[in-house]
Amino acid sequence: MTQTRRKLLAPLAGMALLLLTACDVDGEQDDDAVTIGLLNPLTGPFAALGEDVNDGFQLYLDEHDGRIAGRDIEVVVEDEANDASVAMEAAERMVEVEDVDAIVGFVNSGVAYGASTYIAEAGVPLIISVAGADDLTQRDAVGNIFRVSYTGSSDAMPGGTYACEELGYETASVVGLDYAFGWEGVGGFARAFEDAGCEVIQETYAPLDTADWAPFIQELDTDADLVWVLGAGPDAIRLVQAYRDFGVDVPLMTHGSAVDEEILEQQQADAEGIISTLHYSRELDTPENEAFVERFEGTYDRVVSRYAEAGWSSGLLLEEALDGLDAVDYDTLTAALADVAIDAPRGPISFDEYGQAVYNIYVREVQEVDGDYRNVVIDTIPEVSQFWTYDPDEYLDYPPYEELKDTWAGN
């Protein structure tokens, strides 16, 4: 049995050698510079969102030629790869090897949940760029985790009240994607809609990546005054297409994510007339937004998106927080971030005590504007909290939305 010796020796030595070569320690530091880690997906289904956030942030830096609040900003970009284990290691590497002062990241909620344990322990300030799961800034809120994007329910609740009180729809059939964002969005809309005195008469969930939406569309109760939909990405494109294909003539209202600019670009006429609520629209005519849209679309020749705005706003938030801060460390930066107030392209942003951004919600309608389809802003609801009109403590006592799934219709 002579081969066994060589068979055992080679692999063990090989494995150890590889581990040693893998650790090329770098990351030299100069004192007053601030290092920001961008941990968004650059591969996988959310690659476009990750790139938009990074490009938005980078664009903001370039506008200030790499210096904000009088400090040089170094950027470390890593791929979240839509995989919790990869994201966790990248976060740890950013903290321990690159010594970042703050992280802007996470698009997939599952990955955000996975990494939040480590980030809470490490104490590094994190600005969540996209991940929408409610509890990241509610039940599991942690001092150093902020969020510049919406929670699953925050941008949906105003839509529920608005549909009932302003648009006069008395009954609604709600459709959502069967994952956390779907339950929270549908739940938020349904709660507000019913608390405003109207009634949800049908509740349907379709699995993520539903290839054929026809069966769901054909099951819709067409007696409802309104169909409200929580959909995102390719599902939103296929859903709206099926809605038009099968001639459902019930008015269609959605969470803003179903008609995001880059999705609307594909939906075109299918989406005409869709009313939606979101904290941003490309058509906002504020000076900050016009400047941002013109620079982004000029630099990257693709339509701007709320993810790009989130990246840009993160730059703004960090600038405000760093302004007048002499020693930059986790605690001082976290404390500074907690009470920033800025005017971003989307309008004013500040953080509530759970770390969730407070911002305006815009009611938009898809209209054709000189040959192109846009989310024209038809109404503004200022300074909306993630708890909408409910008292935070009371709101947090409600059962989480995943338990309220399938309970809205028929009670």
Add this chain to the structure above:
Amino acid sequence: MASLLSHVLNGLSFGSLLFLVASGLTLTFGLMRALNLAHGAFFLLGGYVALDLLGRTDSYWLAMLGAVVVVGLLGVAFERFLVHRVLHRELAQVVLTIGAAFVIADQILAYWGGRPVMPPRPPGLGGSVTIGDLTFPWFRLSLIVIALVVFVSLWLLINRTRVGAMIRASVDDEEMARSVGIRVPVLFMAVFGAGSALAAFAGVWGGAFTGLEPGGEFSILLLALVVTVVGGLGSVTGAFVAGLGVGLVDEFGKSLFPSFALFTIYAPVALLLAIRPRGLLGRVER
């Protein structure tokens, strides 16, 4: 409650799409015993190339033709330089084609970006037809017609033409085929090229239904694999029957059980494979 007719039409049209997606895979496996797990990536590539050409030429048919030819040629090269070297080693094919899928998908992401896109519907197939209270999109009807056309032409190619006979001969006994003067390498390149072209065509025509996005290379592959395997690896008729079957099951499943999802199809597929490894109509290995 939607009428039975609309459920059947939905099921058939979605089933036709599934067959369309699986047709290229069935062809390459059926004729060459080559399992091309980069099939989904060729599907995506076809769609993205067509969109790119559409942007340049503004002609849908030209863009489609261009995409089918480009991806077909890529398929030929892929077979010539890579697949041919692992033709009889199935496991090596699996790893090699998965690797190729990674490369193609990542290059698509690099070149065309990660935003979900949807190729336009073929001109003239946009609207819907309304009969009584049933409204049904022309495009979904076209899927049924296209699937039939592709099925019939593939069936004829394989079973009724000299080329088909030559290909089957080369698969059954390569040395014998060579000895009687069949230029086997050229044939295999042609078959693999045709399979890739079919995948690209499905990416353009079917892409207007499924949409194209990063990650699609494997979600589309799984759809195609389920249909190909259930139908019986290598049997075009099997894939056609299985495609329509899965389409109908998905349609009625969703309307009857709310939590039904396409991936609950994996359990019955697994059971079928355990009992009949060759699938419904698969040819028994000699």
Add this chain to the structure above:
Amino acid sequence: MAALRGRWPTVVGVLAGVGLLTALPALVPSFYVTLSTRIIVIAMFALAFNVVFGMGGMHSLGHAAFFGLGGYTVGLGVTRWDWSFTVIVLVALALGAFVGLAYGILTQRTNGIYLLLLTLALGQAIWGLAFQQVEITRGDNGISGVTRELVPLVGTGALSYYHFVLLVALASTGSLWWFSLSPVGRAIVGTRESPTRMAALGFRVGLYRNIAFVVSGLFSALAGVLYTWHHRFVSPDALLWEMSAFILIVAIVGGANTFLGPALGAAVIISLEFWVSLHTQRWMTVLGLVYVLTILFLPEGIVGLGGRLRRRHASVDVPVIPEPTASRSGRSHE
């Protein structure tokens, strides 16, 4: 047969390797301890997978099921049903063994590409279950907050967890090594080589395929347990077919026809994945090319390569059969 004395170099090799791995945390910056823990867990999973793939010759593309089920046992055991450490590990191992047996039984009549596709379907069926039973598994968001209090003799820090994982991995590697040399282990290898010959010798081939799947499922589930506690999180991705494809490729690159090859494969692929993604966003392309090139130029994997080189040099002039002592032996001529 050869006493321990004759295997002295092997023992030294093993001890040196173990010593190096134990001292590793002191040699590398603390971040790489986390990376090394993941490598060791995946290496253990690869060795467990290789019982079915390398030893049994069965091409499974559904092994994520065992790995993920072990992971979910921990996730749910800690956050929802608050089981003790022993109960969690026992349930995970039982689950891995049971599902392994199910794989073995269901794949009795299949081989080659059909077995691969069947195990793919089985794995996806289990993934679909976890993805869809949202009330239990919270579906796509996965389960976070899987704390390590329950893990015995170790604090919750990354360093001590590394040593815990190393201990368990070495124990599993040792038992798998002994198993591979045992009669049952050699019989499994025999069924890979020729099921018909083994049956003619009196081995119930189906039984040994089942044992291979049970043992492989059990140790894969154990690796899944360590993986979830390492990340303190588990999601359906641990059950997804892409994890099965990953471990298959790791075993092939490492060298599936050797015992430790797959473990080296884990170290190489994960280090490569990590190192390349530092330098380029197109790391998926690089990985894809690595898989293609491995198949074309390194079909027997890295460790296997050593074997082939060795064989090419050893002169293979088989001596003529000597005149046997008794007159009863056929003599072959060259």
Add this chain to the structure above:
Amino acid sequence: MSASSSDSGRRRDSASRKAPAPPAVAVERLSVAFGGLRAVDDVTFDVPAGQRRAIIGPNGAGKTTLFNLIGGQLRPITGVVRLFGDDVTHRRVHQRARAGLARTFQITNLLTELSVWDNVLLAVAARHAPVRRLFWNALSRLDSVTGPAAELLRTWGLWTVRDHRVSELAYGQQRVLEIVLALAAQPRILLLDEPTAGLSKEEAGRMTEVAAALPGELTLLIIEHDMEVAFALADVVQVMAEGVVLATGAPAEIQRNDEVIAAYLGGARGDA
């Protein structure tokens, strides 16, 4: 499988008389067909224990198919197979092996990527049920297995190549190893499927000597093309053609039987 009616009749006879030792191999109305062609067509014969029977016949006579039916690799459509009186028709291959039946294969069927040593260790291990179920001790450390294995290899002259992979052996040595593996299980019945196929004249001679020297109590069935080898080894020669048994008898008798000659020379019954 329909229980053949004659079965009950036989039992009554044997019960009344002191039952003679049951035949090692008893085959009754055995048939199997591949797509309409009856490879073995309603064959019945007995092989008493200890007898050495050569089965000869042209290609396609159904010889190997018969072996596969006896060995269990093939299931018959009709008929019964009995080993020492036990009906094994529905038993699996490994159960028949454990009942004392061992065989070699026409096309060499060894554990090619394993060493000669590993092949023999497994073959010997197969005999002991407890060894077959051992999870822990190393197979190569079990004296109960390594002893007999070493002895077998030395006897059959393969000891010096024990560490080589089977794939590296010369063809002749592989044929010898086939027999060694079969013998390792200490069988009571040994089916040798063309042991001398592919061997040189001189090697065939050696192989014949080897077969001849096998222990007397071992029942031997040999499929053989080479008349010389068949007649030298066998007590009884059974001639088959087109799936049926033409004639069975002592070697000398068979040589003179015109039907046999016709079968070989492609006479009245049409080409084989």
